[in-house]
Amino acid sequence: MTKVVEMKNITKVFPGTIANDDVNFDLEKGETHVLLGENGAGKTTLMNILYGLYQQEKGEIYINGKLAQINNPNDAIKLGIGMVHQHFMLVHNFTVAENIILGNEPKKGMKIDMKKAIDDVVEVSKKYGFKIDPNAIIEDITVGQQQKVEILKALYRGAEILILDEPTAVLTPQEIEELGVIIDNLKAQGKSVILITHKLKEVMKMSDRVTIIRRGKVTGIVKTKETNIDQLAELMVGRKVNLVINKSKAKMGNEVLSISKLNVNDHRNLPAVKDLSLSVKAGEVLGIAGVDGNGQSELVEAITGLRKAVSGTIKIDGKDIFNKSPRAVMEAGVGHVPEDRHKRGLILKYSLFENAVLGFHNKKPYSKGIVMDYKEIRKHTKDLIEQFDVRTPNDEVMASALSGGNQQKLIVAREISKEPALQIVCQPTRGLDVGAIEYIHKRIIDERDKGKAVLLVSLELDEIMALSDRIAVMYDGQVVDILDRAEATEQKLGILMAGGSLKDEKKEVKDLE
Structure with a gap:
């Protein structure tokens, strides 16, 4: 088959960590290829390089057999690459149509031709089997529909290669099935899809091939038909993973x-x-x-x-x-692990040690009146990082520098450490x-077994x-x-x-x- 993307010997270094270490990855025309790996394994970094958000220290990228220099997302878009990020990039008080045409507006003289824009959006929606109202306001539609808007935005810009970062993380079971149908439609139209995920069920359902990355290195490339969930879990984590939760009967x-x-x-x-x-x-x-x-x-x-x-x-x-x-x-x-980690769970521009005591920073031993005891705060943070395996170079980096999964681990660690009744x-x-799921599920059951009430x-x-x-x-x-x-x-x-x-x-x- 024709290779539409070839990434050869890609290396990307951030201060204190090698995110991608001599990684090779390729995508064939009309296939769905999953990039699978733990949080912080380097999956999103690799795709951010392909989309021009980062530049590699070493390695080459070929698009449709030609060496490509991708310095920014505009270069990527011109090469037919579109990316739907885990946290959507939509203007919430704009309509669906306004978001899709943003930056590529059809004009009538000096003005934006909104009628043509809406017609274009309806046409591209029909072509790929999307059901969406072009006049709906983004903040009034479901997360699943917002994701469709992001995919349509990429297709409207002429994407032939579509990168979906954690596309099922916020979807209901029905919406995940719908996404599977959408991906099949895209492939039928000759598009090629890269999925970044770690949900093994969806990997088995939606992909043709899987590349597994662990701690910045490729640990395997397998055909989906020739593998199973247990094998993928082991390649991803580097050990056998218990996917069944062992718990005793609740003592209420x-x-x-x-x-x-x-x-x-x-x-x-x-x-x-x-x-x-x-x-x-x-x-x-x-x-x-x-x-x-x-x-x-x-x-x-x-x-x-x-x-x-x-x-x-x-x-x-x-x-x-x-x-x-x-x-x-x-x-x-009451302890609270919020559904939106960016909006409610963390202050992204604060360090990990500041985020680790949010909500009880004014209590002993972390506060001595009006003065913070940073020695105690750092000690507490290091304990949480170790216990919950938060992948970070140190506790001084900003929360925004962590991968989504590691941000989540930090929040769960902080809330459990408060030892609330509920x-x-x-x-x-x-x-x-x-x-990480295996570990957090175990901790939730531990809280229950300690006599805490848990509302999940x-x-x-x-x-x-x-x-x-x-x-x-x-x-x-x-x-x-x-x-x-x-x-x-x-x-x-x-x-x-x-x-x-x-x-x-x-x-x-x-x-x-």
């Missing part, structure tokens, strides 16, 4: 979180949480399952004091925390590799089913049912997540009999 204690008749509005002041009641006990993991956008975010924001609720009660160990400030909620014994964990393994919110159904003792399903702002883990199946949860009822399922079974 007193009620820690009690919510009654809670009502919360969203950012448009429309009801997002409706008359919701819920409780979480000490020594259990209560998982909240649901398709994104059914009130999970607003529920968590109301509990943690980040959003004012309209009415209802929220209590921790009997203490009222309804509409209290985030600090008061935290001091009442740990609220949202998308805990978003953007993590199998080795995740879009990963596998994760909800693996960790939870009880599962509450949210649909349209309400808890439609709570199942014991023993009786929960993917099918039952899927019915509830789509707004159905298990009574209907039983009725269907009876009818069949």
